[in-house]
Amino acid sequence: MTKSSxxxxxxxxxxxRRFIDEVVIPRETWRSETHEQAQTTARYLQQQALAIGLGAPQAEKAIGGLGLNWEQSCEIMEIAGxxxxxxxxxxxxPPIQPDxxxxxKLVNSGQRRLYLQPLLEGKRLSCFAMTEPAPGAGSDPQMLASRARRAGNEWVLDGHKWFITGAGQADFAIVVAxxxxxxxxxxxxxxxPxxxxxxxxxxxxxxxxxGHGEIILENCHVPAQALLGEPGKGLDYxxxxxxxxxxxxxMRFIGLxxxxxxxxxxxxxxxxAQGRLLGEHQLVQGIIADAHIKLYAARMMTRDVSKRLDQGLSIRHHSSMAKVYVAEAVYQVADSAVQLCGALGVSEDLPLSSILRMLRPFRIYDGASxxxxxxxxRRVLHKGLSA
Structure with a gap:
């Protein structure tokens, strides 16, 4: 691409890309940071990003965001990721962006002022509390065991949640009951309390x-206005x-x-090796070619789903297909990277083994493959969808 174009x-x-490579990556520490140190790092990087006009991709421009649509966010999040x-x-x-x-879509004016606006401005942190230990909700949300009952002008919540991403530093939780x-x-x-x-x-x-918190809700009183959206619509939400x-x-795992x-x-x-560069061996070239093919397909699937979302179309079917493919593809690419680097790949001298560990859970999170x-x-067969 020429400069003029x-x-x-x-x-x-x-x-x-320069910001990620020159400012963000040098501050990576992987396992060595405490949560307090991680928060200090996060605040520093957020300030650095805002100082050069790199706000939250989908937040409104009026509060310092970039106001991007989903398709644009794909490219931005791949770089950031x-x-x-x-x-x-x-x-x-996560969980701030999906929250x-x-x-x-759901908040009323009071909830916007107390929760959403501070969240978008980076002044408060959230978590999404749905997953429960057995026999509660895991991959099947219909098994939800947590309960909420009316008590005068209040709701009283009781339940047990775990693997709640971001719970350790959240100021508020979206609790599903x-x-x-x-x-x-x-x-x-x-x-x-x-x-x-x-x-x-x-x-x-x-x-x-x-982190991934374990939470007990015990006789947890909240006001009537704590109800988000309509009662009984939680599975749709x-x-x-x-x-x-x-x-x-x-998006972000393709980048990683x-x-x-x-x-x-x-x-x-x-x-x-054997008198020539590893990259000159055809088997190595084939491994790299397969990785690029997987990343290209993953990227195109993700962007297609993002276009559908921008058009206001239902993405339930397509996002499931993309999630399954991308979750498996990015792990396979990272695994190949480790293999190509041999002993160095499994060491801590490169971040490859850490990247591999970070990508593996995606095949479970947000719905197991x-x-x-x-x-x-089931959708294909019941709806007669064509391949």
């Missing part, structure tokens, strides 16, 4: 802002949220897998 958006992407700190710097790391996406009308959503401040964060559950991931969340995960392959390509063009495959097949 570059669009303002192209220039913006180049600026973001080259570092696990990139989405943090742009104030759209704000669905809150935009069963009411007489059906599954409903509630806004609960985390300093509520009935809201107890029990622990941060350790996982294989080398880093995750806010969850689908809205998850569709957007899956798409954002796909792409970075892993870049590191491997650099290695094979400098490491010799097996659950999505079953739903895809």
């Amino acid at each position: 570059a669009t303002p958006f192209d220039t913006f992407k180049q600026q973001l 080259r570092s696990y700190l990139g989405p943090v710097a742009l104030q759209c790391a 704000s996406f669905v809150l935009e 069963r009411t007489e009308e059906g599954v409903s959503w509630f806004l609960v401040d985390t300093d509520n 009935g809201f107890k964060l029990i622990r941060d559950i350790p996982t294989m991931e080398p880093f995750d802002m806010g 969850a689908q809205w949220r998850l569709e957007g969340a899956r798409l954002f995960h796909c 897998a792409s970075r892993a392959m870049d590191l491997a390509q650099h290695y094979v063009m400098h490491r010799e 097996e659950v999505h495959r079953a739903a895809i097949g």
Whole structure:
């Protein structure tokens, strides 16, 4: 592309890439940071990003966001996703982005002032509390066990939640509980006496802002206005949220897998074996070619779903297909990068093993691949969809 043909958006992407490579990636520490240190890093990077006009991709321009649509966000989030700190710097790391996406649809004026606006401005943090230990809701939200009952002008919530991303640093939670009308959503401040964060559950991931909390809701009183949206509509709301969340995960993890392959390509063009560079061996070239094919397909699927979302179309079927493919493709690419780098790939001298561990859970989070495959097949057969 010539300089004269570059669009303002192209220039913006180049600026973001420099920011990620020169400011964000050098501050990565993976396992060594405490949550307090991570928050300090997050605030620093957010300030640096805002100072050069890199606000939250989908937040309104009036509050410092970029006001991008979903298709534009795909390109931005792939670049930001080259570092696990990139989405943090742009104030759209999960769960904040999918939470704000669905809150935009549901909040009343009071909830907007107390919850959504501070969330978009980076002044408050959220978490989404739906998943429960067995026999409660996991991949099947119909198994939801948490309850909410009316008590005068209040609601009283009781339940047990776990693997709640970001719970360790959240100021409020979107709690999913069963009411007489059906599954409903509630806004609960985390300093509520009935809201107890029990622990941060350790996982294989080398880093995750806010951890994965285990929560007990015990006689948790909230005002009537804590009800979010309409009672009994919670499963519909969850689908809205998850569709957007899956798409954002796909975007950022494509970026992380792409970075892993870049590191491997650099290695094979400098490491010799059997008298020539590793990159000159056809088998190595084939592994790299397969990785690029997977990333290209993953990128195109994600962008197609984003276009559908921008057009106001239902993406339930297409987002499931994209989520399954991208979750498996990015892990396979990262695994190939580790293999190409040999012992160095499994060491901590490169971030490849950390990237691999970070990508693996995506095949479970936001719906296990097996659950999505079953739903895809069921829709195809029941609706007579053509391939």
